[in-house]
Amino acid sequence: MTIETVKSQSEGFLVNGAIAVPNDPANRHYQAILDWINEGNTPEGPDVIEPDYVALRTGSGGYAPIGEQLGMQTDGTWDAHIADVKARFPKTITGGTTIGDVPTEIMEAADAKLFAQQVTDYTKAEARLAQYILSVGREEVIGSVPTGEQVWDYEAVALVDVMVDVVTVTAIEPVEATVEVVSYDDESGEPTTSTIENPLITTDVAERADAQAVVDATPQPVKDHVNGD
Numbered sequence: 001m002t003i004e005t006v007k008s009q010s011e012g013f014l015v016n017g018a019i020a021v022p023n024d025p026a027n028r029h030y031q032a033i034l035d036w037i038n039e040g041n042t043p044e045g046p047d048v049i050e051p052d053y054v055a056l057r058t059g060s061g062g063y064a065p066i067g068e069q070l071g072m073q074t075d076g077t078w079d080a081h082i083a084d085v086k087a088r089f090p091k092t093i094t095g096g097t098t099i100g101d102v103p104t105e106i107m108e109a110a111d112a113k114l115f116a117q118q119v120t121d122y123t124k125a126e127a128r129l130a131q132y133i134l135s136v137g138r139e140e141v142i143g144s145v146p147t148g149e150q151v152w153d154y155e156a157v158a159l160v161d162v163m164v165d166v167v168t169v170t171a172i173e174p175v176e177a178t179v180e181v182v183s184y185d186d187e188s189g190e191p192t193t194s195t196i197e198n199p200l201i202t203t204d205v206a207e208r209a210d211a212q213a214v215v216d217a218t219p220q221p222v223k224d225h226v227n228g229d
Contacts, residue, residue: 003036006043008103037110045100052095057085118222125214134204137174140167175200
C-alpha cells in the first residue's frame with residue numbers, strides 16, 4: 001500500500017481518504033503508517049466540529065428544560081435566564097469544522113519503532129565491523145584457560161587453578177589481493193587475461209563502508225542503549 005495521506009479519526013486513521021485503519025499495532029497497515037511517519041511525513045489531526053449558536057443554546061449548557069422554564073416564568077427569572085443564554089452564545093458563533101492536534105500516541109509509537117529499528121541496524125553494523133578485514137587476515141591469539149585442576153599456592157595460601165595456554169582465536173591468512181580473469185573477444189573469440197582486485201576484497205570493503213555509514217548515522221541515545229551506557 002502506497003500511503004499519500006493519513007488522517008486521524010476517533011477509532012483509528014483514514015489512509016488516502018478511503019482506507020480505514022484501526023488503532024491496532026498488530027494491524028499491518030497501522031505499521032505501514034508508522035513507517036510512513038518515520039520517512040518524514042506527518043498525519044493530519046482529526047476533524048473537530050465546533051457547534052453554532054443554535055446548538056449551544058439548545059445544548060446542555062443552554063436553555064433550561066421546559067419544565068424549569070415554566071417555573072422561571074412563575075418566579076420572574078425567565079427573562080434573565082433567556083438573556084444570559086443569548087449573551088453567552090451570541091449569533092456570531094457560526095460553528096464549523098477545524099483540524100485538531102495529531103494524537104501523541106501515534107507519534108510516540110513511530111518514535112519507538114524507529115528506535116528499535118536503529119538498535120537492530122546499529123547492532124548488525126557493529127558486528128560486521130568487528131569481523132576481520134579479508135585483505136589483512138587475522139592473527140592467532142593465545143590465551144590462558146583453566147584446566148580444571150587446582151594446586152596449592154603457598155604464597156597465596158589457597159588453591160589456585162592450573163592454567164594452560166591455548167589458541168583462542170585461529171589465524172586466517174589474507175586473501176589474494178588480485179585475481180586473473182579471462183575474457184573473450186566477441187568477434188575473434190581470442191582470450192584476454194587481465195588482473196583485477198579480488199572480488200572478495202571489493203565486497204568486503206563495500207560492506208564495511210556501508211556498516212560504518214550506519215554507525216556514523218546512528219543517534220547517540222541509540223548507541224548508549226546498545227552499549228549499556
